[in-house]
Amino acid sequence: MRHAFVAGVAALGLLASVPAVAQTSVTTTTTETTGSITIAPEKRTVIKQRLSTAKPVQVKEKVTVGMTVPSDVELMTVPDTIVTDVPAIRGYRYFVWNDDVVLVDPSTRRVVQIVD
Secondary structure (H helix, E strand, C coil): CHHHHHHHHHHHHHHHHHHHHHHCCCCCCCCCCCCCCCCCHHHHHHHHHHHCCCCECCCCCCCCCCCECCCCCCCEECCHHHHHHCHHHCCCEEEEECCEEEEEECCCCEEEEEEC
16 A cells, blocks of 8 residues: 555656646747838838938849848948837838838848838
8 A cells, every 4th residue: 555655646746747847948039030020001101201212222133031131232220210110120220222111130131121
């Protein structure tokens, strides 16, 4: 009887630890931007109206989200007045290409969003 009790307690202890293991998770944080920033339609209009007046840039290839912008393309700082209205674009740079505003992560020079 005593062996059955000890075995039962051991089994209970083993089962009790399983949910704790199942609930353990690892969170990985990355600063890499992949074009997943979300900008509401009305904020896209604000960005387009205020930034599309900059001088357009000539790029030999088609500009797409995720591409690396050539080093000869000048990236401009988004003015604070626009960042106040659209906080999601804080820290990004931009250039104008084919009447579109292209938002770029300055640390990687990757396109994260094209506001058309």
